[in-house]
Amino acid sequence: MSLLNPRTKDLEFSGIPGVLAISLGLPTLCVVLHQLCNDHYHQRGLTIDLDELTNFHGLSFSEIAFNGQVWTYYLLWFFGLVLFDTIIPGTVKKGVTLRDGTSLSYNINGIQLSCLFVLALATRWQLTHGSMPELVFLYDNTLQFTVVAVIFSALLALFVQITSYLPLSGSNGKGTKERILAVGGNSGNWLYDWFIGRELNPRIGPWDIKLFCELRPGMLLWLLLNLASMHHQYLKYGQVYDSMLLVNLLQAFYIFDGVLNEEGCLTMMDITTDGFGFMLSFGDLALVPFTYSLQARYLAREPLTLGAHYIGFILGVAFVGFYIFKASNNQKNQFRQGKLPHLKSIQTERSTKLLCDGWWSLSQHINYFGDWLHATSWCLPTGFITPLTYYYICYFAGLLLHRQHRDELKCKEKYGKAWEEYEKKVPYKIIPYVY
Structure with missing residues (x-):
């Protein structure tokens, strides 16, 4: 082979x-x-x-x-x-x-x-x-x-x-x-x-x-x-x-x-x-x-x-979600480029580091949480007459959970004991203090 x-x-x-x-x-x-x-x-x-x-x-x-x-x-x-x-x-x-x-x-x-x-x-x-x-x-x-x-x-x-x-x-x-x-x-x-x-x-x-x-x-x-x-x-x-x-x-x-x-x-x-x-x-x-x-x-x-007040609320949800998504991804990218050496991390046997500080101390996939929250703002303008228009965030949640599971299996095999230590420091998968 x-x-x-x-x-x-x-x-x-x-x-x-x-x-x-x-x-x-x-x-x-x-x-x-x-x-x-x-x-x-x-x-x-x-x-x-x-x-x-x-x-x-x-x-x-x-x-x-x-x-x-x-x-x-x-x-x-x-x-x-x-x-x-x-x-x-x-x-x-x-x-x-x-x-x-x-x-x-x-x-x-x-x-x-x-x-x-x-x-x-x-x-x-x-x-x-x-x-x-x-x-x-x-x-x-x-x-x-x-x-x-x-x-x-x-x-x-x-x-x-x-x-x-x-x-x-x-x-x-x-x-x-x-x-x-x-x-x-x-x-x-x-x-x-x-x-x-x-x-x-x-x-x-x-x-x-x-x-x-x-x-x-x-x-x-x-x-x-x-x-x-x-x-x-x-x-x-x-x-x-x-x-x-x-x-x-x-x-x-x-x-x-x-x-x-x-x-x-x-x-x-x-x-x-x-x-x-x-x-x-x-x-x-x-x-x-x-x-x-x-x-x-x-x-x-x-x-x-919708009216101004509800529009303001929706925009607030969109902004918070997008900010979490972008800020967390940017922090990880900068860390990978060696620009944030002060952030805490775990050294692996593969000569790489697992970031467990800043945004990434909150959950293993904090960017997923921001992305899902931002997507929720797309559904809120349809009101609450039917659950049909909230299909996307239900599907997206399933997709993100599947990706998280695949990533977890890959990382366990790839990093071994370093991943076990990482999971102890960052126990939440996606949503801080929830899951």
Whole structure:
């Protein structure tokens, strides 16, 4: 067995049963959430009308999944962004050192691309005098775009699965043509590896598929879906309510913060550890845009006036959450760069240090707590009529708990006794004094 690519022994999600359940269940959830928030379904409390939930208003599955116009627009969107991502100049940054001793180069051009994207939106607004037919089409065909994105993400995962078996065109750092596979995605079971992701960093030339999908098509489509909902509310009611405006502003801030600070993704688990398979492809391209925009779509047909005091409270929650998230991450990054030598830490046998001071004395993942708190501010503008619009923070909590568990297992194996000492000093996992 290759030392570069050890065989995966421990399967996540209970192996094949879990992988199948997620691969079928989450796409179904995307459709269900859309149905609960369309213009024909009025959600109140926990009551669900099953007949209306399965009512696609005369559309067959083939008309939803294989709409030629929707496919054309989606492919133009995806590959247009690929083109801009590769031709727009940026700053070249190196990623983490890989198992073969090399590090990949990334073209960091989020600022330039964001400026071009905003300019294009402003230009279309001016040329169409605010009618924006693209946003109308996107809102009216959100279900079709959802299903198309799911199918495309499955095909993309299949593509990178196949190419992971092909040798590199040139040699790697070990002097072979062997690709670097994800430690968790080299089980030998084709379905499991397709889901988890077999290759660590699938690329076509210099274009990195994983980083691109992480920050470009899904994130920016999420922004467009929010704008389409706000545009629909304006056309329907003749005004944009403060709740809709607040959701758009809070989520746009988060989206652009991610796109503009893409360099920070180079050290995230998604990039450094996880392979790129259906789990990430579907999450990036379908789950993020079509479920994270749920609050805006709900408010498009259920307008809500918040008032200054409640808006102030929501902004306070958003600020506190974002401050904790940013301040804690910045502190850890500075510590790793040797800029904060006065902070307490635990020396490991791997010549690294575990930070247990400052923000990181409060919990092992204090940044997760800040991120979750910030996300809560996106749901609060929808009021408390239905729990539907709080889906995101429930899902996000599950995601963060899963990440924390994976990180804990990895750190126990990696750091041994040093990790045991660390857990005694920092006993809380995410929420200080709670969990």
